Amino acid sequence: MAIIPAVTDLTRPYWDNARAGRLVTQRCASCGNSWHPPLPACPHCHGTDIGWREVSGAGTVYTYTVVRHATHAALADQIPYVIAIVELAEGPRLVAGITGCAPQDVRVGMPVRVRFTAVTAEVTLPYFEPAPSPSPTPPSTPAPTP
Amino acid sequence: MIRREVAIVGIGQTGYAKALPSTAWELAVAAVLAALADAGLDPADVDGMCRFAPPFEPVSEPMLVRALGIPELRFFAESPLGGEALGAVIAHAAAAIMAGLARTVVVYRALSQSKGGRFGRADRGGPSGQPAAAPSADIVVPEEDNRSFAWPYGLMSPGQLFALWARRYAAVNRLTEEDLFRALGSIAITQRRYANNNPAAMMRDRKMDWDDYRDARMISEPLRLFDLCLENDGACAYVLTSADVARSLRDDPVYVLSATQTLSPYREPMGIYVGGELLELFPPATAGRLFEQAGVGRQDIDVAEFYDATSYMPLRSLESYGFVPDGQAWRYVAEAGTGPGSPLPVNTHGGHLSEAYLHGMNGVLEAVRQLRGTACNQVAGAEIALVGAPAGSATILAR
Numbered sequence: 001m002a003i004i005p006a007v008t009d010l011t012r013p014y015w016d017n018a019r020a021g022r023l024v025t026q027r028c029a030s031c032g033n034s035w036h037p038p039l040p041a042c043p044h045c046h047g048t049d050i051g052w053r054e055v056s057g058a059g060t061v062y063t064y065t066v067v068r069h070a071t072h073a074a075l076a077d078q079i080p081y082v083i084a085i086v087e088l089a090e091g092p093r094l095v096a097g098i099t100g101c102a103p104q105d106v107r108v109g110m111p112v113r114v115r116f117t118a119v120t121a122e123v124t125l126p127y128f129e130p131a132p133s134p135s136p137t138p139p140s141t142p143a144p145t146p
Numbered sequence: 147m148i149r150r151e152v153a154i155v156g157i158g159q160t161g162y163a164k165a166l167p168s169t170a171w172e173l174a175v176a177a178v179l180a181a182l183a184d185a186g187l188d189p190a191d192v193d194g195m196c197r198f199a200p201p202f203e204p205v206s207e208p209m210l211v212r213a214l215g216i217p218e219l220r221f222f223a224e225s226p227l228g229g230e231a232l233g234a235v236i237a238h239a240a241a242a243i244m245a246g247l248a249r250t251v252v253v254y255r256a257l258s259q260s261k262g263g264r265f266g267r268a269d270r271g272g273p274s275g276q277p278a279a280a281p282s283a284d285i286v287v288p289e290e291d292n293r294s295f296a297w298p299y300g301l302m303s304p305g306q307l308f309a310l311w312a313r314r315y316a317a318v319n320r321l322t323e324e325d326l327f328r329a330l331g332s333i334a335i336t337q338r339r340y341a342n343n344n345p346a347a348m349m350r351d352r353k354m355d356w357d358d359y360r361d362a363r364m365i366s367e368p369l370r371l372f373d374l375c376l377e378n379d380g381a382c383a384y385v386l387t388s389a390d391v392a393r394s395l396r397d398d399p400v401y402v403l404s405a406t407q408t409l410s411p412y413r414e415p416m417g418i419y420v421g422g423e424l425l426e427l428f429p430p431a432t433a434g435r436l437f438e439q440a441g442v443g444r445q446d447i448d449v450a451e452f453y454d455a456t457s458y459m460p461l462r463s464l465e466s467y468g469f470v471p472d473g474q475a476w477r478y479v480a481e482a483g484t485g486p487g488s489p490l491p492v493n494t495h496g497g498h499l500s501e502a503y504l505h506g507m508n509g510v511l512e513a514v515r516q517l518r519g520t521a522c523n524q525v526a527g528a529e530i531a532l533v534g535a536p537a538g539s540a541t542i543l544a545r
Binding site: 096 | 269284287294297302305310314365366369411419420421
């Protein structure tokens, strides 16, 4: 039993890219702003020409919690696990699990990088793991102008 | 501005317990009848109704109107977002009364978490009201509120969400683990002591000292069991009317000085995606509006009832409502404290942590008792009270 996202027209590109090993966020073709989770229009210029751009997968832990009590039966065998808000090097934040280190070793500000985990045949979730160095790799496409 | 144009003339509540035999409908009816009786009114006098409208509210206006035989509602309004309705329902009721759309407005909230919809269990009809899935099937999380981007990682309960906020608070303000432990524990233990003196409190007979608090199991770090609110059945209601009618009904109406609601992009529960500082989602600007419209200052508040789904929330509310400078409440609650005789007694009924969880409604009832001078943990001479949710939905009441 896995807990998986419903895939909608709005969110399909995010999940399709994740399955292909790419982390993407929406970006406005008109003004270049970027955000997550997906929206139907640009909240900055209200443009509707919304594209997707791949991000580097580098980020830092903005905050986190170590969950030691399962709130869902599907998670009982995963306790303890870490939920974090990860701030991407490109700016947007997303919710993700942290793997690749002991839960007690996670810290606010810790550099992390994306690590994709297939949870079903159709769904791959971006997780994050400690990054070897604090300097993130450059994004594969240029960051938008603020 | 509302300033004393509207008053609370009746309060009512059921018993609170982990599980009551009554349905939420029965509880709501009992609480509303108790509030009307306290006001010296009859269901036939009710012509307005305001209520909390999270997706899991079990009792609708049509159910209550039918069960109480209310001839006609001329005004009814709903406020979404759980605790964010706390001040909003009073703002709506006051606006309706002042605009002449209604004369007597009932506000109610009923919960029956024992029969489904436990906030702390996402697999037993959680906040979403979703039924439990078959054990072997994958659970598909709908996109609504972007939960599809959070639930797959196990971020499914309000307690976990506020653990993320508490951890951020500690990091920004450079607290040690012991500092954070002392701050959260001071709130939880102080509220438990208030509850021990409150016959209505679920925790009235359960003493808690620092060892009990420390030894309780960790739920979602840094929040332990007693940092989280109770889950329970129960209902609360109160009745609002114009100041003139209020004075004809009783000698001690509790006047509404101000009431606020607020909504900005990425408010809770979406705050996890905000671009700015997460902690600033508890916005000082809204608190400024609350005081300005009330015509009173922080120093005038005698008692505060802060929304406390977790112990972190009253801590941050002391800062966001301007009682303590930003980043200093952790030290303040451990030193000055929030107990009897402190500069600002907080959650004098025991709060959601130790009285019962009713989406802040029981905090409004406690503020009314404090201003009538009938509270169990009475603050001597209390004249003005603040009841507030962390993100700025709040009210200032006065006798």
